[in-house]
Amino acid sequence: MKSITKKIVLLGNEGVGKTSLVKRFVHSIFNDQYLSTIGIKISKKTIQIEDTEVNLMLWDIAGNMMSKTLYQNYLKGAHGVFLVCDGTRPETYEAVIQEKDMHINVDFKESIAYLIVNKSDLMTEIDKNKLESSKVDFYTSAKTGDNVEFAFQRMAENFVDTNT
């Protein structure tokens, strides 16, 4: 069996649920308590896509570092980027849209970037209407587990397909 290792960076404002998404994906347990990440947390998850073993190194970057120079270095060499926002807080959506258009799509063109709207279980119709659905790749809920595995799986499939 072939084996590849890829770096995925999770970006997004504080409290959007990046750490919870990783915890749900890596450990399949959701911690309801708010986790404020300071700096960075790295986790590993191995999944199998057809005949390839894909090792995903997940770099969960603290939300408060979004605008700092340091996080540029954490992004270096990322094969994939998850831009995460909180579906109930439109300002976090605006922030990741801006980050994706102005930064990731410009400086990290070779990375696969997905926009994730998290906390979908708490979203109202009004919340959903505030977002441009065409720009959203996945609606997830770290609390219920909806679409979490699927989002990471899609990213891994993309790595195998494109041989990135």
Add this chain to the structure above:
Amino acid sequence: MSQDMNQFEELRRLILEVDREENARKTDEIITKLDELEKELNDPDKFANVIQQSKAEVIDVLGPVMGKMIKKFISSEIEKLKEGIERKSKAIFSFEFLKRKIKSKMTGVSEEELLLSDSIGSSLLQVFAIEKDTGILIGTYSPKNILEADLVAGMLSAIKSFVESAFGEEDSELESLSYSNYKILLYNFNRYYFACVLEGIIDAKIKEELQDEFLNLADKELGSLSFKKIDGDIRKKVELALSKAFELKYGANFRADN
């Protein structure tokens, strides 16, 4: 006869009365002096004065006792000092001492550091080859395999990145991390770096040996590899090279002498 007896009794009464009065007076004097002495003894200043005034007498009394104790203590200390000098003399003229002295001169490492290194040594715990930008592990070697290599590689890269961004000048790179008795030496190359986890005393000689080893690895083994896509094959090749370099040469432990 009866008259004589009466006169004798009268004389005794008179004499004894004088004695009793004399005794009573003397007893009063003694009590007074004892009171005064008690007061002086209870007063530290006056007691010190008493001792001060009677210095010669005190020395006469305590001298022999203290003298014996002091003499015994000094003899014991001189004996210990003598043993120490003998031990050091043997060490000074030993082959090990001369070897250490020459090595210190040649390498610039202090004799104390070499002595510590000789007695404690260093253990190689794990070696990592890590891609610089991604922090992805290219390969690892460990005699004991004690660390979660992928995660350690990622965290090391994050820490390295953090330190270099926060405190580093342009083009400067983090070269070592220390924790307790452990040291992580980082050897930086263009696309990757090596991280070497060691335990114990790490002197300049060990650092230099490792530097040579990694330069050799970079030149002969890793130079021809493409790191565009780190897969199982690349990892196997790098791990074999690391294993060859460290397992055969050093084994689990190595000392400055090697």
